[in-house]
Amino acid sequence: MSLIVNFLTNPAAADFVQNSTCQVLSEGCLKAVGRPTFTLLDKTATLEERKYSATKELLYQSFSMAAFFALIFPIKKNTFRLLKFFPQLKDCDVINAKTIKEYQEKLKQVTDKKMLTKIKGANELMSIIASGIILAVITPQIVTRLVHPIMNKLSDDGQKNKLDKKA
Amino acid sequence: MKNLNEAVDKIITRLGTSNDSEICTAALAAFKLIFIPFATMSDKKSTKEQKNYALTRDFLTEGVALLGYIGITRVVKNNLSAPICAKYYKDKAFGLLKENKLDINSEDYKILSNIDKVAIKNHAMNEFLEEGAKKYTKNQEQYIKKLEGIVAKFPILQNPKDLYLNTKKTISHVSVCLLALTLIPYITNKLIYVLSKVKSQDNKPAVLNKASTQTTLKPYTMTQYMDKTRMGVLNVFNR
Numbered sequence: 001m002s003l004i005v006n007f008l009t010n011p012a013a014a015d016f017v018q019n020s021t022c023q024v025l026s027e028g029c030l031k032a033v034g035r036p037t038f039t040l041l042d043k044t045a046t047l048e049e050r051k052y053s054a055t056k057e058l059l060y061q062s063f064s065m066a067a068f069f070a071l072i073f074p075i076k077k078n079t080f081r082l083l084k085f086f087p088q089l090k091d092c093d094v095i096n097a098k099t100i101k102e103y104q105e106k107l108k109q110v111t112d113k114k115m116l117t118k119i120k121g122a123n124e125l126m127s128i129i130a131s132g133i134i135l136a137v138i139t140p141q142i143v144t145r146l147v148h149p150i151m152n153k154l155s156d157d158g159q160k161n162k163l164d165k166k167a
Numbered sequence: 168m169k170n171l172n173e174a175v176d177k178i179i180t181r182l183g184t185s186n187d188s189e190i191c192t193a194a195l196a197a198f199k200l201i202f203i204p205f206a207t208m209s210d211k212k213s214t215k216e217q218k219n220y221a222l223t224r225d226f227l228t229e230g231v232a233l234l235g236y237i238g239i240t241r242v243v244k245n246n247l248s249a250p251i252c253a254k255y256y257k258d259k260a261f262g263l264l265k266e267n268k269l270d271i272n273s274e275d276y277k278i279l280s281n282i283d284k285v286a287i288k289n290h291a292m293n294e295f296l297e298e299g300a301k302k303y304t305k306n307q308e309q310y311i312k313k314l315e316g317i318v319a320k321f322p323i324l325q326n327p328k329d330l331y332l333n334t335k336k337t338i339s340h341v342s343v344c345l346l347a348l349t350l351i352p353y354i355t356n357k358l359i360y361v362l363s364k365v366k367s368q369d370n371k372p373a374v375l376n377k378a379s380t381q382t383t384l385k386p387y388t389m390t391q392y393m394d395k396t397r398m399g400v401l402n403v404f405n406r
Contacts, residue, residue, distance in 0.1 A: 002258050008341070009255045009325065014333035017340035020191045026340070027192050030348040038352030039224065044363040049220035052213055056221055060203075088176050118176075121183030125175075128182075128194050136198035140206030148212045 020127045021072055024135070025065065032061030055154070056147045063146075064139040071134050072127070079126040086122050094119060185332065188340040189240040192347075193233055200229040223362065228355045235346045235354070243342045248335040249284035252327070255334075256282050256314075259324055275317045278310075286310050291331035 007013055016022055036054040045053075080103040084095040092115055097103035110116050182190065203225045210218060260279030286307035293302060311327060318324045325333070 005251055005254050005258060008251050008337045009330055009334050010337070011325070011329070011333050014336040017188055017336055018186050020186060023188045023191045023340065023343070024195065027188075027343055027347045030344050034348040035228065035352050038356055042356045042359060044360050045220050046216065048214070049217050052217040053221040053224050056207070086175065086179070087172055088179065114180075117183035118179050119183070121179030121181065121186075124182040124186050124191075125179055128191050131191070132195055132198035135195055136202040140199075140203050141209075144206045144210045147210070 020124055020131065021068075021076070024068060024072075024131050028061055028065045028068070028135075032058060032065070035061070052147070052151065055151050056143060059147055059150060060139060060143045063143055064135045067134050067139050067142075068131065072131065075130045076123075076127055079123050079130075082126055083119065083122055086118075088118055089115070089122065091115075092119065185336065187240075187244075187336060188343040189236045192343050193236040196229050196232040196236060200226065200233060203229060223359065224355060227358050228351060231354050231358070232346070232351050235351055236343060239346060239350070240339055240342045244335050244338045247338050248331055249288045251334050251338070252287050252330050253282035253284050255330060256280070256324070259321075263321065263323075275320075278313055278317060282314075283307065283310050287314075287327050287331050291328045291335075 036058040039054040039057055040050055042050060077100055080094070080097060080100065083089055086095075089095055092110065094103060094106045094110060097106050107116075107119065110119070204222050207218060207222050207225055213221070256279045260276050264276060289302040289307060290311045314327055318326055
């Protein structure tokens, strides 16, 4: 019990879970395990329907994590370029930064706590929108095209194994 | 345009102050609720049954996720954070007493081991309220001052406001993870079961009606009747 309390009250844990990248990754990994398992356990559908849905789910979660890893960090490095589109930040010099280094230096000079909160929030908002585009728009389209070749490959392998065992 | 600016201002201030897990995950669930079923529909190689099942499942899962992340996570974090903070102070007070190396007196120990949960919650949440709207009773304010005094004496202890807010953030994430792993797919399975039951009940009268209309529209010829039942054949011969 005290271990759980220590974990839940730990400031380092709170800092870690505040990052939207960490939130998406941990939730995605758990979904990759939970959803296909429960889909296969659902007895209201036929085996073919369950297999299709579970494979699609597993592929989707795995690909979305890979795509997220590959794309989110380069995107996050460049979100500062879009800060100028927020009218709330127009008085802040940070929006004029042209490189990430310049942005970080200008960010250090901001003393207004409210402005710092808004800059952090704007970055998080753009990160959420980028995550949405990667996870909900791009990845499902790729997975839809990949699910049948992979299912066919899996069923071919399964049949080969059965034949080998019989032989 | 002014309203939009105000809304964006509120959103970025909220995300900058406390970017709880449920905000990000609920926003993504809303995105997925629209785009994943759309992608499933565009799959031309799957059978109609596979597509229908996957579509229903995608839609229900993301819908349940959206509601669960907003509703359940909020309830869990609002109700569990203060008791966990109380447990934290109680454990630490007991630890200090057990180690016997710090000068914890009986009054401090009493305060730490009987935490006023409502006072801690109100004190932490006052940060987000304007001056006039702050929630406090005089007793709670005095209690928090005493607690902060004890915390200042023992650097091992966390400030009540920071402790409450940190705990809330972590609980929010843990709740999202548990929902994603078990509760959301479980609820989806139950909903699909209910839907299949409703669908099978709807189909029963439809089948009967179809059969009756076929009989009235296309009456059997004698040969068809003979083919259909043995009794029919026997009856014909008996005649």
